[in-house]
Amino acid sequence: MKPSIPKGTRDFSPQEMVKRNYIFDTIKRVFQRYGYLPIETPAMENLSTLMGKYGEEGDRLIFKILNNGNYFSNFKNDEHLSEVKNQGEKGFTQYISEKALRYDLTVPFARYVVQHQNEITFPFKRYQIQPVWRADRPQKGRYREFYQCDADVIGSNSLINEVELVQLIDDVFTKLNVPVLIKINNRKILSGIAEVIGEKEKITTITVAIDKLDKIGVDGVNKELQENGVSVVAIEKLQPLIRFQGSTSEKLNFLKKLLTTSEIGLNGVEEAECIFKGLAQIPDFKSQIELDITLARGLNYYTGAIFEVKATNGTLTSSICGGGRYDDLTGIFGLPNMSGVGISFGADRIYDVLNELNLFPESVSASTKVLFVTFGETEQNYCIPLLARVRKAEINSEIYPDATAKMKKQMSYADDKKIPFVVIVGGDEVQNGLLTLKNMASGSQDKKTIEDIIEILKNNH
């Protein structure tokens, strides 16, 4: 049998894992710096928890888990079965599947909050770093299993949360040395726009279309709007808006005038203004920020501010971080009036960016600092207590396990694992207690006591 793994999934080698952990550790440290605490939720959720939260397209992309046991036990009789068959794929699914792999971390978090509401002190700030699964067609920067790193605060309406999250994004990418553009918009502005052009019900169509502006251009957007039944008058009214260019404050002023008749729209503009005002006060803010009224984001549950982050260098054009405010995600689980806002880092895409731009620091590849090389069982036994002392000094160390292996083999092992030092222990060394410490980079070697070796290794970084 030829070994293989499912489409869109990957194995990670030690070399890759060291780099991945560098990303996870960086993000985790920043999350903690801002007062977020970790939780974990199961890989699988009840299918009903997930369905309908991500839009129609989202439902299709949820990985369903087939029930165990007899799939037919849920059918009363043959007539019932054929009745369900006629409902098509969607109707049939609920009879043979009641669990699914999580699609993101936000909806399971909402479920968690409602389920544990009596144990939680609000506002609740949590972070969560776990894989999610999507039954998508894999392609560049898109996987079927990938890690999200989420930070959310729930139970607070304050816009300082939005400001802090953008600051957090800036912190993470500054630490990772990735130059980014953070795009900010507000769903209320989009609602307002739909309202003033007289197509309030077509808001989803409109936002999805103008989201593609930089991809398909003004004409493409207009064409798509027309094809989806948006009136010519409405499209005409939309033109000055999608063609508008200017600074953030110019955009805000323009929107204020345009949206005078829409309460919700003005509200959105106010919120955006407040967030940008807050951001302006942050010292040493490195990232580019932009108010982008064409930013829509697909996930249905966003109601206020929305964010999206893209790397400004490299060939990966898809977003590496995204988020926004959702006013009523917990409502469907029975806890209304609980507003939350959060962001999600796509660790795998960030990895691709760092890899392409060569931004991983050298130091992340080193793990073992010293390898003990021996010539036989006597020497190997002699090393056991020495190794214990080295490890007690918090120096990563190992001994070549096969005592009869040739020296060449043992040295190659050190070389292959990029271990910077080797301690050679043969008959001479055992006899006089002076060990040979070899620096693999320079090739030089000296006889040293174990105490000296520990000192040298401790001071070498």
Place this chain on the structure above:
RNA sequence: GUGGCCAUAGCUCAGUUGGUUAGAGCAUCGGUUUGUGGUACCGAGGGUCGUGGGUUCGAGCCCCAUUGGCCACCCCA
């Protein structure tokens, strides 16, 4: 769900109008060296040419189907 490109050793790829036993580099293992890696030299293992059918005296090469991968659309981290 729609479309395009591709499939030869563990990896990256050669392979002539269809013609003997399908090659190279890298990687792996062994040796040159029984106390010295990364460089050098010598050698070895490793393939039903993705799978199934067809055309032909003869197929890695041509045709059909199928599976898998990559890329784009949709959508998204």
